[in-house]
Amino acid sequence: xxxxxxxxxxxxxxxxxxxxxxxxxxxxxxxxxxxxxxxxxxxxxxxxxxxxxxxxxxxxxxxxxxxxxxxxxxxxxxxxxxxxxxxxxxxxxxxxxxxxxxxxxxxxxxxxxxxxxxxxxxxxxxxxxxxxxxxxxxxxxxxxxxxxxxxxxxxxxxxxxxxxxxxxxxxxxxxxxxxxxxxxxxxxxxxxxxxxxxxxxxxxxxxxxxxxxxxxxxxxxxxxxxxxxxxxxxxxxxxxxxxxxxxxxxxxxxxxxxxxxxxxxxxxxxxxxxxxxxxxxxxxxxxxxxxxxxxxxxxxxxxxxxxxxxxx
Amino acid sequence: xxxxxxxxxxxxxxxxxxxxxxxxxxxxxxxxxxxxxxxxxxxxxxxxxxxxxxxxxxxxxxxxxxxxxxxxxxxxxxxxxxxxxxxxxxxxxxxxxxxxxxxxxxxxxxxxxxxxxxxxxxxxxxxxxxxxxxxxxxxxxxxxxxxxxxxxxxxxxxxxxxxxxxxxxxxxxxxxxxxxxxxxxxxxxxxxxxxxxxxxxxxxxxxxxxxxxxxxxxxxxxxxxxxxxxxxxxxxxxxxxxxxxxxxxxxxxxxxxxxxxxxxxxxxxxxxxxxxxxxxxxxxxxxxxxxxxxxxxxxxxxxxxxxxxxxxxxxxxxxxxxxxxxxxxxxxxxxxxxxxxxxxxxxxxxxxxxxxxxxxxxxxxxxxxxxxxxxxxxxxxxxxxxxxxxxxxxxxxxxxxxxxxxxxxxxxxxxxxxxxxxxxxxxxxxxxxxxxxxxxxxxxxxxxx
Numbered sequence: 001x002x003x004x005x006x007x008x009x010x011x012x013x014x015x016x017x018x019x020x021x022x023x024x025x026x027x028x029x030x031x032x033x034x035x036x037x038x039x040x041x042x043x044x045x046x047x048x049x050x051x052x053x054x055x056x057x058x059x060x061x062x063x064x065x066x067x068x069x070x071x072x073x074x075x076x077x078x079x080x081x082x083x084x085x086x087x088x089x090x091x092x093x094x095x096x097x098x099x100x101x102x103x104x105x106x107x108x109x110x111x112x113x114x115x116x117x118x119x120x121x122x123x124x125x126x127x128x129x130x131x132x133x134x135x136x137x138x139x140x141x142x143x144x145x146x147x148x149x150x151x152x153x154x155x156x157x158x159x160x161x162x163x164x165x166x167x168x169x170x171x172x173x174x175x176x177x178x179x180x181x182x183x184x185x186x187x188x189x190x191x192x193x194x195x196x197x198x199x200x201x202x203x204x205x206x207x208x209x210x211x212x213x214x215x216x217x218x219x220x221x222x223x224x225x226x227x228x229x230x231x232x233x234x235x236x237x238x239x240x241x242x243x244x245x246x247x248x249x250x251x252x253x254x255x256x257x258x259x260x261x262x263x264x265x266x267x268x269x270x271x272x273x274x275x276x277x278x279x280x281x282x283x284x285x286x287x288x289x290x291x292x293x294x295x296x297x298x299x300x301x302x303x304x305x306x307x308x309x310x311x312x
Numbered sequence: 313x314x315x316x317x318x319x320x321x322x323x324x325x326x327x328x329x330x331x332x333x334x335x336x337x338x339x340x341x342x343x344x345x346x347x348x349x350x351x352x353x354x355x356x357x358x359x360x361x362x363x364x365x366x367x368x369x370x371x372x373x374x375x376x377x378x379x380x381x382x383x384x385x386x387x388x389x390x391x392x393x394x395x396x397x398x399x400x401x402x403x404x405x406x407x408x409x410x411x412x413x414x415x416x417x418x419x420x421x422x423x424x425x426x427x428x429x430x431x432x433x434x435x436x437x438x439x440x441x442x443x444x445x446x447x448x449x450x451x452x453x454x455x456x457x458x459x460x461x462x463x464x465x466x467x468x469x470x471x472x473x474x475x476x477x478x479x480x481x482x483x484x485x486x487x488x489x490x491x492x493x494x495x496x497x498x499x500x501x502x503x504x505x506x507x508x509x510x511x512x513x514x515x516x517x518x519x520x521x522x523x524x525x526x527x528x529x530x531x532x533x534x535x536x537x538x539x540x541x542x543x544x545x546x547x548x549x550x551x552x553x554x555x556x557x558x559x560x561x562x563x564x565x566x567x568x569x570x571x572x573x574x575x576x577x578x579x580x581x582x583x584x585x586x587x588x589x590x591x592x593x594x595x596x597x598x599x600x601x602x603x604x605x606x607x608x609x610x611x612x613x614x615x616x617x618x619x620x621x622x623x624x625x626x627x628x629x630x631x632x633x634x635x636x637x638x639x640x641x642x643x644x645x646x647x648x649x650x651x652x653x654x655x656x657x658x659x660x661x662x663x664x665x666x667x668x669x670x671x672x673x674x675x676x677x678x679x680x681x682x683x684x685x686x687x688x689x690x691x692x693x694x695x696x697x698x699x700x701x702x703x704x705x706x707x708x709x710x711x712x713x714x715x716x717x718x719x720x721x722x723x724x725x726x727x728x729x730x731x732x733x734x735x736x737x738x739x740x741x742x743x744x745x746x747x748x749x750x751x752x753x754x755x756x757x758x759x760x761x
Contacts, residue, residue: 115424146463154455236357236539
């Protein structure tokens with residue numbers, strides 16, 4: 001539980017400026033504008049766009065606020081904040097998960113564009129699950145970026161988890177192949193495969209990723225495999241394209257939103273979760289080994305729009 | 313969503329299409345068109361406040377335009393938008409200031425922006441300009457960051473200065489200056505750790521480095537995919553460090569790069585270079601006009617042309633042209649062409665730069681780069697005699713060529729057929745050219761400047 005407190009401090013700390021900006025501006029809007037009219041909505045739209053939610057999403061969000069306000073039969077602007085919170089929580093709440101882990105070996109394939117924070121995230125997940133009592137192994141399948149293998153090795157040491165690697169320039173699919181064999185023979189519970197950063201519009205690199213995924217499915221047919229996309233919270237609308245393209249090549253089971261300790265709002269996840277129905281699994285809130293936490297829609301929205309008079 | 317604004321100019325014209333009356337554009341007409349501009353800019357991640365200011369400016373200029381016909385009015389609005397945007401993006405690209413012995417250049421930015429890769433690219437560019445740079449590993453926090461700099465330093469053949477075990481970037485920066493002087497290195501490039509602009513300790517550390525070694529260039533490295541927050545990031549770095557410029561990375565992605573505009577508006581500092589890939593050569597000078605078109609979703613034709621011209625040797629082009637005219641184009645020339653094409657980079661990347669080419673259209677028309685490899689292999693498996701005179705290639709020869717190139721006889725047949733058709737086409741073109749001679753020479757396939 002101690003950890004959780006630390007997490008909230010970090011999340012709130014990081015989001016503080018954001019929160020201040022968003023809620024202050026919304027509060028100011030509400031106090032200066034008591035009625036829910038077009039002018040109010042127009043200003044609300046401006047405020048919300050600063051969170052990196054796409055224009056479309058903001059429009060949909062405002063439509064929904066209008067609808068719910070009508071249902072409530074109110075025209076008072078002070079309901080707006082509560083409604084926004086409600087709607088966002090609805091949208092961000094995970095779609096129900098289908099299956100529990102049946103198989104012994106669980107494999108995570110961690111993908112994303114360059115500089116999103118894949119290697120760091122792999123290290124953090126390894127430490128987290130190791131502490132949860134699992135046998136964890138890392139696979140250094142980013143064989144492209146200079147010193148990526150060394151970087152993962154250091155994370156392996158920190159988390160006290162073995163790292164399977166073949167060095168820079170090796171075939172990433174071969175590294176994954178090796179890692180699966182090693183994981184099977186060493187009775188590993190969780191194998192985490194780090195991959196090279198690739199921009200989603202690079203056809204050849206996406207095909208390479210597809211191949212890695214194929215090798216995983218073939219060589220570890222009885223394992224449960226999850227593909228996780230690492231997204232930088234600082235990213236703008238391109239994150240939506242990233243999610244869509246990666247999802248098309250290697251169907252995504254979840255998203256990890258990194259760098260949420262910064263001042264960015266991470267609002268771009270709203271259209272992703274809402275439209276693509278891919279759940280956010282973890283959020284990264286720092287460079288430390290335990291700066292990774294499970295995503296919770298309610299708390300995420302809390303951090304964005306802290307509860308005001310309504311509940312306090 | 314991706315293609316919604318593929319062509320902003322169409323959308324602006326569409327919004328003005330309903331205009332039937334002649335006269336002047338009213339505020340109401342302009343507002344409708346500007347809504348499209350606003351959406352396009354927001355979708356491109358330009359900061360909301362910047363968009364608002366910008367729209368205000370355009371509005372002033374657009375109201376009162378004479379409507380001759382609706383299309384014309386639309387074109388005029390597009391022109392204003394383009395001009396204002398290019399103006400906002402800044403004038404001519406600015407060179408790096410490399411004065412002092414040594415000149416110090418510092419890179420800073422958020423985590424994962426691409427500082428280390430950019431350090432190597434700049435080192436390469438600077439050495440090509442006749443300098444002797446030194447890369448300095450001041451990122452003492454990220455695991456293996458120093459190792460990464462050493463590897464990329466090796467790739468560009470530039471020495472890397474680091475102090476093993478040191479946790480003090482200020483000290484490393486300081487000592488690197490002495491090292492550079494002693495070793496005849498005239499430019500020092502400091503690679504610093506990624507940091508959040510709200511991290512007080514690390515921002516102070518950067519200020520300490522600046523105070524200590526006084527860099528001539530302080531460049532903020534920004535990911536082109538950055539969203540609304542780009543303004544706050546850039547503003548804080550500017551306030552704390554007084555940047556001399558900005559470097560935009562990952563522009564080889566499909567982000568529209570509106571952050572460039574936000575940063576420019578927030579700091580007033582020029583964008584000096586852009587990163588266009590993971591290879592050490594993938595660095596280009598920033599072109600404000602091209603960025604403006606890109607942000608508006610109008611493609612980057614100029615970069616495409618330049619890329620083609622850069623790869624294509626003009627002399628070779630002339631020789632080829634002469635051959636085509638005399639209809640002596642043989643398989644050796646065909647091979648030459650292929651190799652030139654390969655130099656230009658990925659065919660997919662090139663196609664991506666063509667305006668109006670969106671992914672939907674690309675489907676089905678995808679270029680399989682493997683085919684090019686096969687084609688090359690097939691020609692390379694032919695004798696010189698066969699390449700010059702392909703008509704001698706009979707069944708037996710085809711079998712041999714297929715075996716030699718690891719392909720099938722069908723593939724060899726296909727290539728020969730393609731060659732035949734190409735020759736036929738060239739014949740037609742040359743004939744056409746003769747007929748239209750008065751209009752000036754038509755050059756093939758990539759004209760020189």
